[in-house]
Amino acid sequence: MSMNVLSFEVQSDDNSVWIMPVIDGVCLADLITAFEHANNYTDPAGGYGHIREIDFKPLGNDIDILACECGETGCWPLKATAFIENATVVWSAFRQPFRKNRNYDAFGPFRFSRSHFDTAISHLRTDITPKD
Incomplete structure (x- = not known):
């Protein structure tokens, strides 16, 4: 089973830091x-x-896992389940809570090696840490 590659795009403004998961080079x-x-x-x-x-x-x-394009998670979020399975992190069971009739079973799952996932999260934390 092949693994996906995870990275993050980070943006900031005066009030917030914004994160976009990028999977295999394409933003989520x-x-x-x-x-x-x-x-x-x-x-x-x-x-x-x-x-x-x-x-x-x-x-x-x-x-x-994603917010609405307006930035609010309560407005139009994309939800998921994310868990650790052995040495793999799995993002699956995607859903749009305001469109319960939609079926996202064929979207994903996305699988990341645990070491790669931990490295991506570490890089994300470095990217969002305020620099003096």
Whole structure:
């Protein structure tokens, strides 16, 4: 089973630091938007954006993995389940909570080697740490 490659795009403004997961060189917002269009989920498709650093949790049962393009996780989030399985981190069970009739079973799962995942998170923490 091949592993995916995870990295993060980081942006900041005066108030927040914003994170976009990038999988195999493509931002997650673009991946999910393409999936939604391909499955005729156009009510609407896409609309996702970076998630605030304070809202981003890379592991858990019901995590917000992307925020709405407006920046709010309560507005139009993409949710997922993220867990550790042996030496692998798996992001799966993607869902759009405001469109419960959509089926995201064919999106992902994304699998990262645990060591690669830990390195990506470490780089993310370095990127979001304020520099004096």
